[in-house]
Amino acid sequence: MYSIDFNSYYASRASLYSVSERLLEEKNVFIIKNFPPDVRLMEEYACALGTPSRVERSEGEASSIVQDVTEYQTAKKDAYGYEIFSTTNKFFPLHTDQYCNKECCDYVGLHCSTASQEGGESIFITVDGILSSLNAEAIASLQNPAFASPFGGRPILSKDEQGRFNIKYNMKDILHCQETGSYRMGKNIVSLLEDFEAIVHGQAQQVKLEENDLLMMHNKKCLHGRQPFPSGQKRLLRRFRVFKNTL
Numbered sequence: 717m718y719s720i721d722f723n724s725y726y727a728s729r730a731s732l733y734s735v736s737e738r739l740l741e742e743k744n745v746f747i748i749k750n751f752p753p754d755v756r757l758m759e760e761y762a763c764a765l766g767t768p769s770r771v772e773r774s775e776g777e778a779s780s781i782v783q784d785v786t787e788y789q790t791a792k793k794d795a796y797g798y799e800i801f802s803t804t805n806k807f808f809p810l811h812t813d814q815y816c817n818k819e820c821c822d823y824v825g826l827h828c829s830t831a832s833q834e835g836g837e838s839i840f841i842t843v844d845g846i847l848s849s850l851n852a853e854a855i856a857s858l859q860n861p862a863f864a865s866p867f868g869g870r871p872i873l874s875k876d877e878q879g880r881f882n883i884k885y886n887m888k889d890i891l892h893c894q895e896t897g898s899y900r901m902g903k904n905i906v907s908l909l910e911d912f913e914a915i916v917h918g919q920a921q922q923v924k925l926e927e928n929d930l931l932m933m934h935n936k937k938c939l940h941g942r943q944p945f946p947s948g949q950k951r952l953l954r955r956f957r958v959f960k961n962t963l
């Protein structure tokens with residue numbers, strides 16, 4: 717995993733931001749070591765990269781930009797009534813964030829405030845890593861708008877303005893959308909999805925975050941997830957999501 721050190725950029729915050737933007741585009745995923753556990757600094761960093769997503773603050777949270785990701789005694793539920801994996805200690809399969817949003821964020825940051833003693837490794841795979849594991853037929857099929865979403869069928873792979881691939885994928889959400897929505901996927905599409913899920917998990921890399929690691933990921937250029945960890949470890953990550961500013 718490529719990493720830089722926050723302390724090397726302490727005197728020049730502007731260069732930390734520009735290096736981060738470059739690494740997000742070039743490497744798609746990297747770590748900033750020794751990022752202080754300071755929510756205000758995380759907010760500043762998120763705002764420097766673009767426009768952060770804001771959500772209603774949960775009880776005890778100090779920010780509408782930076783949210784706590786931790787195991788709750790009772791898992792939180794999404795709009796469909798399904799468990800949100802990030803509020804549990806369970807295995808969290810590979811995905812991009814905000815699959816059910818029309819426009820999903822460009823960047824996701826996860827700051828490790830309290831590491832888990834055991835388990836909880838972050839898993840990830842870049843879109844280039846995915847493409848190199850697929851044959852031409854699978855790559856073509858994944859570009860068809862054949863996968864369930866709240867807005868009808870959509871592709872998993874699509875091209876950006878530079879002609880390079882973007883990915884939008886969350887197996888759980890796709891299957892929920894099929895169950896609850898009007899868009900029906902054929903058996904061949906479901907089996908394509910199952911194959912894809914197995915391939916990406918077979919090729920994914922993993923990293924154990926240490927305290928004050930800030931894991932930065934391009935949400936349209938890589939999938940991320942998490943290994944399970946034993947309950948009651950007080951593992952705490954802080955997450956923010958950013959939309960790139962467009963000129």
Ligand SMILES: [Fe+2]
Nearest residue numbers: 811812813940
């Ligand atoms: Fe996520």
